[in-house]
Amino acid sequence: MRVEDKQGTIRHKEGNREMKRTFCQICKCDCGIVAEVKNGKILRIEGDRENPNSRGKLCVKGKNSLDVLYHMDRLKKPLLNTGDKGSPKWKEISWDLALEITENKLGELKTRHGPESVAFLFGTTSRTLDTSLVRRFANVYGTPNVTQTWSICVGPKVLAYLATFGGPSYPTCDFANANFIILWGANPLVSYMHRYHGVVQDILKARRTKGASVVVVDPRESETARIGDFHLRIKPNSDFYLAMGMIQYLIDNDLYDHDFVREYTTGFNKLRESLGGYDLETVARKTDLPIEQIRQITERLAESRPASIDRREGILHSVNGLQTARAIAILMSLTGNVDVQGGLIFNPPIKLNNITLEERLPTGKKPFWGEQYPLASDGSGYLAEAILSDRPYPVRSVFVLESNPVLTLPNTKKVINALKKLEFVVVHDFFLTETCKFADLVLPACTFYEKSEVDVGLLKKVRWFRIRRKVVEALNESKSEAEFVRDLGIKMGYSNEFDFPTEDSMLRALLEGSDAERYSLGELEDGIYLEDLRPGYLRERGFNTPSGKIELVPSILRPFHDDLPHPVASPTESGKYPxxxxxxxxxxxxxxxxxxxxxxxxxxxxxxxxxxxxxxxxxxxxxxxxxxxxxxxxxxxxxxxxxxxxxxxxxxxxxxxxxxxxxxxxxxxxxxxxxxxxxxxxxxxxxxxxxxxxx
Structure with a gap:
């Protein structure tokens, strides 16, 4: 039978067993899970066949996620380091004492160095509810320094597509309806991110029904390259030249879509006049690709409309990442494959209530990366340099929230030296990670089974919104990030700002004023459908750029002298490093x-x-x-x-x-x-x- 519980959650119940619907939070796929619960413990899980995106499928990590929930080495209580950084000695303490220590340290740091001396670093598993509450705390405390993984993950492509197409919609590829597919620096068979729900099925469908070809651009023979029709084994860090060579070939040979360019873009003449040095011979030499292969792929792109080009971290983790992403956006535009079925389409965002109290942050305060990277949304990769150089100001404390910067940030030795220099390091995690060795305080975190969250459905094929409430109570003394900063905020005298007695009250605050507000939390656990993707909407209404069109030469980049695509100087092979x-x-x-x-x-x-x-x-x-x-x-x-x-x-x-x-x-x-x-x-x-x- 189906019953409505006290909180409004809809559950399937048989005796003392319950089948609870939830979703995974390992990566941003947010795949649906059905958990069998008995006496407060999850007995088994399976994929949720009613989830319209994951459709009952779970990757190997999701299938084994209970191994983390019930791992014998999970942190059980707060730990205080009574030894040295790098050689810690751990002492179990209460949450009350942990909050008291943190309150005192934050008070001292604010007095001696200013609130901006404190930074918060998230990992990829922190989502909307947790990050909103942490940003709320940071704003009330007075620091602008909240950083996640934007700069070390998607930053270049976000800036490139924002400059070219405008926001706030999220671009994604309509693979299933494409005649030609290029996966550029992408390996969806393994790196199965949110945009790739069902991508293999979509590619197979496109091949079966439309005879679509798949091109993989990757120096490696990736798992995806093995199923592609063409594999371009490009020289690393030369993707910009390939994209620009394709652009020049399209224009020089009159293969671009004149009508689309004339009606929906600006800057074409300036772009054309700037081209030079990207002939096929030069590009072949730069990329180590055969001239005929470059010509063939470019001509197929021009002829096989609609086409989709997707780009991932393979091209983004480079000094030319933004310029390459811009060049790919131009390629899509020149061939008329933007805002069309089978090409690049755009997801409208769901508008949730901004509960971060950003108005409380003093005006004029720039984050530690703001002067070095003024267009960046965060600056995780610059954190170690900011700490060690004291520029633009001293950073003396970092809260590491479900992140492991010793392994994930660049230049490990420098990261370790930076952590050693800090006066106060707090790590909130499931386990004693490598980063914990350099912490003063380690706090036990909740897995996704033990906390609430929202799935906003960005970049997913089916526009679907849902919430998750905890499937089981938190084990031992674990807290979510949201619960941690709520309790810390109350401890520091911010009771009015953190009047969220339950996770349900946090969810309701986030949903206030949104399209989902009229639904009960129980209904939202089952999910609601949002506005469908409709190719052509932006072409009809206008793109959200200053000109209202696709900007091949983006006006917002002009102040930075980056409106025309150009290569960025980078280290190259030498006798010492060949x-x-x-x-x-x-x-x-x-x-x-x-x-x-x-x-x-x-x-x-x-x-x-x-x-x-x-x-x-x-x-x-x-x-x-x-x-x-x-x-x-x-x-x-x-x-x-x-x-x-x-x-x-x-x-x-x-x-x-x-x-x-x-x-x-x-x-x-x-x-x-x-x-x-x-x-x-x-x-x-x-x-x-x-x-x-x-x-």
């Missing part, structure tokens, strides 16, 4: 630095391996299974080699997230895309040689 390094390719059982401590998932991929191109292997006499040393100007790493035939021959690729084989000891936090601050995780000049053993 090869190119890629870091960060995804490994299926893991999500960034997570899950390597779980029994089931760790067995699936227990040892990190570097993929080595055959050109490097032949030159340096490296065989499959050898231990190799990779060295950059920042650091060195020993790792097992896996020689690959079908990748760019002079490239080596290292996955990230392993504590004992950390790719970020090789990366540089100050070689960045100049507007977004995105670090150069890919295309790094390096040495590779055979090593005798692990150090």
């Amino acid at each position: 090869f190119l390094l890629i870091t960060g390719p995804k490994v299926p059982p893991y999500y960034h630095s997570q899950f390597r401590n779980t029994q089931t998932l760790s067995k699936l991929n227990p040892v990190p391996c570097a993929e080595v191109g055959k050109g490097i292997a032949q030159k340096m006499e490296i065989s499959h299974g050898d231990i190799i040393e990779i060295r950059t100007h920042v650091g060195r790493l020993n790792i097992k080699a896996a020689v690959k035939e079908n990748m760019h021959p002079f490239t080596v690729s290292v996955p990230h997230g392993w504590a004992d084989c950390n790719a970020n000891v090789l990366t540089d936090d100050l070689i960045t895309e100049p507007l977004s601050g995105a670090p150069m995780y890919r295309g790094i000049p390096c040495q590779v040689r055979k090593a005798l053993e692990f150090p």
